[in-house]
Structures are given as C-alpha cells and as structure tokens.
Amino acid sequence: MLVLSAAACDDRSGSSDAAPSSGRCLGPVSSGDSSLEVSAESIGPGSESFPVTASGMIEDTVFVVSRHMSLRPGLVAGFDAADGGLTYHEDVVVDGEASHGTWGATVSGDSLYVGMSFDGPRRSAIMRLDPEEGELVEVGSTAPARLIWDMTTAPDGTVYAVTSRQNNAGLWEYDPDEDTTEFLGHFQNDTRQDARSVAATEDTVYIGLGNASADLIAYDRESGDSRSVLPEELEGATFVYSLEATEDVLAVGTRSPATLTVIDSQDPEHHEVFRVPTGTVQSLEIVGDTVYFTSGSALWRHELGGESPERLADLELPGGQTRGMFHRDGTLHGVGNLGHLWSYDLEESSSRITDLDSGGRGEDPQGEPAQSLAVVDGVVYTGGHFTIGVRELATGELDQVYVPGEPKDVVAHEGTLYLAMYSSGELIRLDPETGEHEVVAESPSGHDRPRALTLDDDSGRLVMAVQADSGGAGSVTVHDSATEESYTIAPFADLASSAVVASDGVAYVAGSSGMQDGDDDAQVAAVDLRTGGVMWTTAPVDGAGVITGLALEDDRLRGLTADGAVFVLDTQTRDVVVEDAGLGPGGLLTHQGEVYGATEEKLFHLDPETGQARVLLEDLDGEWFTWPGLASDGCHLYTMSGSEVLQVGIPGEGSETDARRGS
Incomplete structure (x- = not known):
C-alpha cells in the first residue's frame, strides 16, 4: 500500500537541505507492490511557463x-x-x-x-x-x-x-x-x-x-x-x-545555416x-519594399534591392524567440515564445515588452512537461522550454531562470550546473546563484538534440550524448572541467547517441537507430575518455533498435530499451543477460548503490542479483518532453507525476549514492 507522506530515510548526501518539503499528496499514484511500503509526495510543478x-x-x-x-x-x-x-x-x-x-x-x-x-x-x-x-x-x-x-x-x-x-x-x-x-x-x-x-x-x-x-x-x-x-x-x-x-x-528563413x-x-x-x-530567422513581415524579421532576440530590417540586412534592435526578449510578427500603423507587434508581447515603434525606434502574466492561465497555472530533472543541495531543477524551474525544498518556493533553449539533461559539479541544450547542441555552465551562463562546449553542426549528460567523477570530465535530428547519426562531446578543453567523437557510423554513463575514465555510450527510421540493432560502445578512442562495441539486445537508459552498478552496466527490455552487461567479459520487462522507454540511475528507473507510468528497481524489474509505483502519468527519467539527492528519488515533481522515499539501508548518473 502506498503511503502518501514525507519520507524518512538515512540521508547519505551530507546535506540537511535534502529533507522533504511540505507538499501536496497525490491521489492517483498507486504502489505496484503491496508488500513494499514506499512513500511519495508531490512537491508541486517542476517548471511553470507559457510556451x-x-x-x-x-x-x-x-x-x-x-x-x-x-x-x-x-x-x-x-x-x-x-x-x-x-x-x-x-x-x-x-x-x-x-x-x-x-x-x-x-x-x-x-x-x-x-x-x-x-x-x-x-x-x-x-x-x-x-x-x-x-x-x-x-x-x-x-x-x-x-x-x-x-x-x-x-x-x-x-x-x-x-x-x-x-x-x-x-x-x-x-x-x-x-x-x-x-x-x-x-x-x-x-x-x-x-x-x-x-x-x-x-x-x-x-x-x-x-x-x-x-x-x-x-x-x-x-x-x-x-x-x-x-x-x-x-x-x-x-x-x-x-x-x-x-x-x-x-522571403525565406532557414536554419543551419x-x-x-x-x-x-x-x-x-x-x-x-x-x-x-543571430540565429534562425523565426518570423517575417513584408511591409511595402521592406522585409522585417526576427532572429534570436534581434529585430532586423532589409530594404529590397539593398546591400544587406540592418539590425534594428536587440529586443532583450525572454526566451529569445518570436512566434508571430504583425505590422499595424507604423508599429511592429510580436509574440515571444515564453508568453510576452513586444512592440517596436518604427518611427521612434523604441521597443516595449509586456509580460502576459502566465498567459491568462489563471491563479493556479499548470506546470509544463519536464525536459530534465536534477536535485542538488536541497534544490530541484526541472528543465523547461527556454527556462529551468528552481524549487527550494525547504521553502517550496519556485523560481524560473531563463536559459537559451531546452535543458535536456542537467549535472552538478563543483558548485555549478552543466546543461545539455536543445536545439543548439551546446553544453553550457550555469551559475545557480546569479543565473548567468556561458557555453563551454559545442556539438558538430546539425547535432542538436542532447539525449544524456553524465559526469565521470574520477576525471572531472562531462560527457554529452547528442542526436542529429536532421541528418541522422550522432556524436559524443567530452568537456574537461579542469582544463576547459573539449573534443567530439562519433562512436557509431550511423547510430544516434542516445544514452551515456561514465566511471574510471571510461564512458559507456548507447547508439540507437529506431528514432531515425533505421532498423539496426542498438549498440553500446566503451570510450576511453583520455584518448577519445573506442575500446569495444557490442549489440546487447537482438532486435532492439533504441536504448534509452544506462546505469552502472560496479562492473555491471544496466540498460533499458525503448520496447521495455532490461539488460545487464558485464563490462569486463561483455556477457549479457536480457529480460523482457515490458516497461517502455525511460531512464536509469544508481541510487544508494543500486539501480532504479522510471518510465512515463512506472518507478521501478532492478534487483542487483537477478536483474529483474520490481515496480515500486505505477500510474504516474508523468509528463516529459523527452524520454522519462528520474533524479536522486542521495536520500530520495524524484520523478514526474503529471507535470508535478514526485519525491519518493525508498525503505531499507543502502550504500552511499553513486554519483554516476545514468540517463
């Protein structure tokens, strides 16, 4: 039976802020195993915006x-x-x-x-x-x-x-x-x-x-x-x-280039x-012999027959995208992608931005689907559309921080956050105190959809797996946080990089074909992070085209396929055991020494001896704008139930949380 209350556990994260906040209990979430008394509590929407x-x-x-x-x-x-x-x-x-x-x-x-x-x-x-x-x-x-x-x-x-x-x-x-x-x-x-x-x-x-x-x-x-x-x-x-x-x-606007x-x-x-x-041309308006267009947060003008476009203004628009532009009586009106109206007086060369107060959603706005989820030092970070929700567990307060895109994964390292950004394919570093960010690494052109980001604690290297939405295939970008040097490799010739986890200077990368209309079996490659060389590759599950999650448990690599199979791969011998668990696409991570996972509907545990999946919670109806996943603060697990973040307490003792994140 599911206990809807704040969970008590041995907090091994070393942070008193990891204690659960007062939250709202969710009625529809049910326990998948009546013999296991897990606790679950909603802490509210992860991210609120009006895309x-x-x-x-x-x-x-x-x-x-x-x-x-x-x-x-x-x-x-x-x-x-x-x-x-x-x-x-x-x-x-x-x-x-x-x-x-x-x-x-x-x-x-x-x-x-x-x-x-x-x-x-x-x-x-x-x-x-x-x-x-x-x-x-x-x-x-x-x-x-x-x-x-x-x-x-x-x-x-x-x-x-x-x-x-x-x-x-x-x-x-x-x-x-x-x-x-x-x-x-x-x-x-x-x-x-x-x-x-x-x-x-x-x-x-x-x-x-x-x-x-x-x-x-x-x-x-x-x-x-x-x-x-x-x-x-x-x-x-x-x-x-x-x-x-x-x-x-x-008038034609293109992307890449x-x-x-x-x-x-x-x-x-x-x-x-x-x-x-300034980036992709998003909105166009032709007025007489003039083409007005927006690109990023910049407003441009091009006189037909003229030499080149002229940059009129930086609108400083939150979210940096315009989704519709209209000319009325000498004024351009535009709609921002995060629920703002802007206007630009062509004669006065002046602009104005109006916040639409949550887009008219009322006093109790709903959250948006999660792009990613991370919990660090008592703060829950939920990736949104050109924003990241920042919720303090101690107070329950939610703030929104604007970011340049959609954070598809988030990793904390040495007091800062690293975000894998769609659609730029960039790895950015975000100061959680000031909200300031900088680009630290870039993916190849056209490689725009990060699927996973992980940290190799032993070397301090961040590893980002990226899918190329348009051209197919994918890449892996590695950033050394100590030297600030980065490099990119392509472990697979024709597969998209879909998941990654790293330890002891080695990254294990999943390559998948199914989301790009291929029919090849998904593979796993072991990459030496010092040299960028591929040490070995293997196809762990016959007939599986997509691997959505990986996690390490000592020398065993556990994986989840899009059709719901789970596998364990011995990284030394490369022996594989596969179980058809019927789970569906989702993510995995190592929490207190053991592997847990989440799909849109279920939170589950992988038995360390048998590898079998045991469902802990079901009927989550989690809303994700990527493959579902979960996070750990060392004490609790977190995942999505609807558009709200669910804090889950797991009974029993465990070793200290392994910081090696899966995806």
Whole structure:
C-alpha cells in the first residue's frame, strides 16, 4: 500500500537541505507492490511557463496559442496589444478529447484559425475562433497528421495548413466560404521530412520543408502542379523554417545555416542570400519594399534591392524567440515564445515588452512537461522550454531562470550546473546563484538534440550524448572541467547517441537507430575518455533498435530499451543477460548503490542479483518532453507525476549514492 507522506530515510548526501518539503499528496499514484511500503509526495510543478508557438492579430487583439505538447489541454488566449490585458481565454477540449497545442495559426477575415493537436483519434484539426461570438469550433480534420506545423491565408481568404512527417509533409486547404477541407497531397516520401512553413499568394502556395533536408516547393493553386524552387545555396540547410510572400517577393528563413533569402516570385532564379549572425530567422513581415524579421532576440530590417540586412534592435526578449510578427500603423507587434508581447515603434525606434502574466492561465497555472530533472543541495531543477524551474525544498518556493533553449539533461559539479541544450547542441555552465551562463562546449553542426549528460567523477570530465535530428547519426562531446578543453567523437557510423554513463575514465555510450527510421540493432560502445578512442562495441539486445537508459552498478552496466527490455552487461567479459520487462522507454540511475528507473507510468528497481524489474509505483502519468527519467539527492528519488515533481522515499539501508548518473 502506498503511503502518501514525507519520507524518512538515512540521508547519505551530507546535506540537511535534502529533507522533504511540505507538499501536496497525490491521489492517483498507486504502489505496484503491496508488500513494499514506499512513500511519495508531490512537491508541486517542476517548471511553470507559457510556451507559445503560434499567434495571430485581429484589429487590436493579439491571440496566442500554447506550444504543441507543452500544456494539456492546449490554450488559446487573446490580449490587448496596448496593455496586455486578457480579452479571451479557452482551454481547448473537443468531445472530451484534450488538445495539446500547435505550431500553426492564421487570420482570415475576422476569424482566427488554429491547427490543434489532440490526444485521441481526432489527431489534429483546424479550428476557428470568431472573436465577436467568442466561440472556438472545429471546422476541418487534418488526420492522420499528428501536428500542424504552420498555417497561412491566401489573398482570397483560403486557409492553408502544412503538417508533420506522419503524412509525409502534407498540404491542406480550408475554404471558409464553402466550409470544406481538402488534402492536396504530400511532397516527400522521406519519413523524417516535415512541412515546416507555408505562405500563399493569389496563384501559388509555397511550402518550406525540412528535417531530413531543406526544400522549397511552389504549388500551383489552379493546376495542382508543384516544383522545387529552392536556391542552390540553401541545399545544405536543415529547414526552410519561415516564409512570407507577396505577389512579387518571397522571403525565406532557414536554419543551419541561418539565412534570409529574398526570391523574385516571378523568377525564382533571381534571388539573394544573406547570412544572419543571430540565429534562425523565426518570423517575417513584408511591409511595402521592406522585409522585417526576427532572429534570436534581434529585430532586423532589409530594404529590397539593398546591400544587406540592418539590425534594428536587440529586443532583450525572454526566451529569445518570436512566434508571430504583425505590422499595424507604423508599429511592429510580436509574440515571444515564453508568453510576452513586444512592440517596436518604427518611427521612434523604441521597443516595449509586456509580460502576459502566465498567459491568462489563471491563479493556479499548470506546470509544463519536464525536459530534465536534477536535485542538488536541497534544490530541484526541472528543465523547461527556454527556462529551468528552481524549487527550494525547504521553502517550496519556485523560481524560473531563463536559459537559451531546452535543458535536456542537467549535472552538478563543483558548485555549478552543466546543461545539455536543445536545439543548439551546446553544453553550457550555469551559475545557480546569479543565473548567468556561458557555453563551454559545442556539438558538430546539425547535432542538436542532447539525449544524456553524465559526469565521470574520477576525471572531472562531462560527457554529452547528442542526436542529429536532421541528418541522422550522432556524436559524443567530452568537456574537461579542469582544463576547459573539449573534443567530439562519433562512436557509431550511423547510430544516434542516445544514452551515456561514465566511471574510471571510461564512458559507456548507447547508439540507437529506431528514432531515425533505421532498423539496426542498438549498440553500446566503451570510450576511453583520455584518448577519445573506442575500446569495444557490442549489440546487447537482438532486435532492439533504441536504448534509452544506462546505469552502472560496479562492473555491471544496466540498460533499458525503448520496447521495455532490461539488460545487464558485464563490462569486463561483455556477457549479457536480457529480460523482457515490458516497461517502455525511460531512464536509469544508481541510487544508494543500486539501480532504479522510471518510465512515463512506472518507478521501478532492478534487483542487483537477478536483474529483474520490481515496480515500486505505477500510474504516474508523468509528463516529459523527452524520454522519462528520474533524479536522486542521495536520500530520495524524484520523478514526474503529471507535470508535478514526485519525491519518493525508498525503505531499507543502502550504500552511499553513486554519483554516476545514468540517463
């Protein structure tokens, strides 16, 4: 039976701050083993923010939509552009199906159109909001696509939406006059390719593709014919990330490399490409003969026919991304990715930022899914979207610290925090007292999604496993905290680096194929951290394509596969024992000398003798924006239950916590 109370245990971490705080007991969490009296207590949301990835402006009201998978249900809210006052709010639930946000929205006539994703069979749908009536209704299905990446409106009011790789980069059309939705086709057979951006003119719809490789498609609205108009200079980019079009000009923003490209709509061979030093071009607005765009927190202007773009201002926008920009009467209005409105007066060259007060979520805002979780010296750190939640266990107080991306893993070393950042692929060092950060190591270009970060205590080296989302494969970046020197290796030719743990100068790295549409067996490589050389590799589980977690227990390496098998690998003999535990993807770590793990639904223990998994808690319904995981402060374990951090006490004596973190 589960005991819902603060846990008492032998705190071997040496920190009195590790004692549990007063928290709220969670009702739905149940014990998986009635003979084991574990204790579990919620300490509250790990990170609270309002991630925004879509917006639209009608008259003086700016509408924002919560980021896909960040809030459940997804949220649509309207704010007065002048003062940020809340004018509309709706948590989007349709026929009992909770939505979970979007990346796409557009305005046609006097209505806002939003492309929402859903948990259930609805998958994704186009929804319309009439601000006068204040009613949000579903007008068209875009199933089987799971995600609408972008939306736009043609001059005649027709709405277009582009969708995810699940239907091979699709284009959809909604006619507001006829109230009909039509699937116009897909443009790539590569299952890793997304239709990422869209713009429309009287005759043409432009679709920006990316992930597997960049492309730019011109779709003839009358004939249905399509062709690529991607300039040769952009063939090495990973995404055509943003688009804006008039009858004469097509403005294109790319990622990796970050460029602004201006194309003659009548003659695509006539174009200009400009490198942008501040990062991916996120939002575009064409006003007369001027292209305005944002990149990072910078606002830029490019005069058509001019030599190069001009940097107008550093907006100092929290989160550093703009998710929609609109021109009204000499003023640019923008929406920040962490729930802020900004405006820039073009005549006065002055800017203003308005905090939207948690995006209108009310007095009890919900937490966001965790990107990562760590507990150090009585403080819980939960990675969020361009922020990290910092909660003091002693007081229960939660603060948010802005960071340049999403921390996919966090490790503490010598009084500082190291964060593995998506989508830069950087390893940054964060001072927990001041919030100041600096980049200490970088991954190769295109290697953008860190999967795990670990510390080799013996050498002081940090080891970051990184997946290349777009090009496939992956890498391992090693940073020596003593010398500040770093290097990168690729232990596998065609596998993504998906998990890592280190000890005694050796890193054990998992290489996986399944998340990149491969069918090779996942492997484990032993890497000498002094030389960067691969000592050996092995495929521990036949037929398993993805390893999501690793942890060390003396000379035994324990692992978890995405399909739920657990294995133990003798690092000396390389003998392997595999058990089909039916757990699903998750993380592992060594806590008080033994290995524990967590998935979205379960917290479990791996028996040190038999290797069998024993479920300690189940029905967690943990919300993660990465593979699920867990953390230890030396006394308690921590994982997610919903969007709240759960503190778990495990009875029994154990040796001191092994600081070698798994993933």
